[in-house]
Amino acid sequence: MPGVGQQVDLGIAAPFEYQGVLLRDMDVARSMSAAADGQALAESREEFWKSRSDLARIMIDRAVTRGELPEGTDPAFILEILIAPLHFRALLTRRPNSHHLNGRLVDLLLDGLTH
Numbered sequence: 001m002p003g004v005g006q007q008v009d010l011g012i013a014a015p016f017e018y019q020g021v022l023l024r025d026m027d028v029a030r031s032m033s034a035a036a037d038g039q040a041l042a043e044s045r046e047e048f049w050k051s052r053s054d055l056a057r058i059m060i061d062r063a064v065t066r067g068e069l070p071e072g073t074d075p076a077f078i079l080e081i082l083i084a085p086l087h088f089r090a091l092l093t094r095r096p097n098s099h100h101l102n103g104r105l106v107d108l109l110l111d112g113l114t115h
Contacts, residue, residue: 069113081109
């Protein structure tokens with residue numbers, strides 16, 4: 001995990017981990033989004049996202065300690081906000097994601113959380 005806790009880490013870690021893990025095979029990702037959940041799939045998905053939220057919590061807690069984010073910032077919510085546009089582009093519009101987009105998303109998110 002880069003630097004762990006600096007503002008730019010949000011733009012590096014969460015979105016690219018998501019892209020690399022879930023979107024490596026677009027056919028699988030599309031199938032998963034359309035598939036009905038069985039118990040095993042639901043449990044796996046919950047475990048996957050809980051582990052990502054736990055990792056994000058490290059960065060979020062350090063940013064809160066430094067005063068970069070407000071107390072009570074929810075790591076799972078941060079992940080949802082950062083990942084939703086990437087998911088939309090990859091699965092629905094099939095437009096590419098980029099470092100520039102990730103930076104813009106992080107700037108927008110941080111601006112919204114701190115104002």
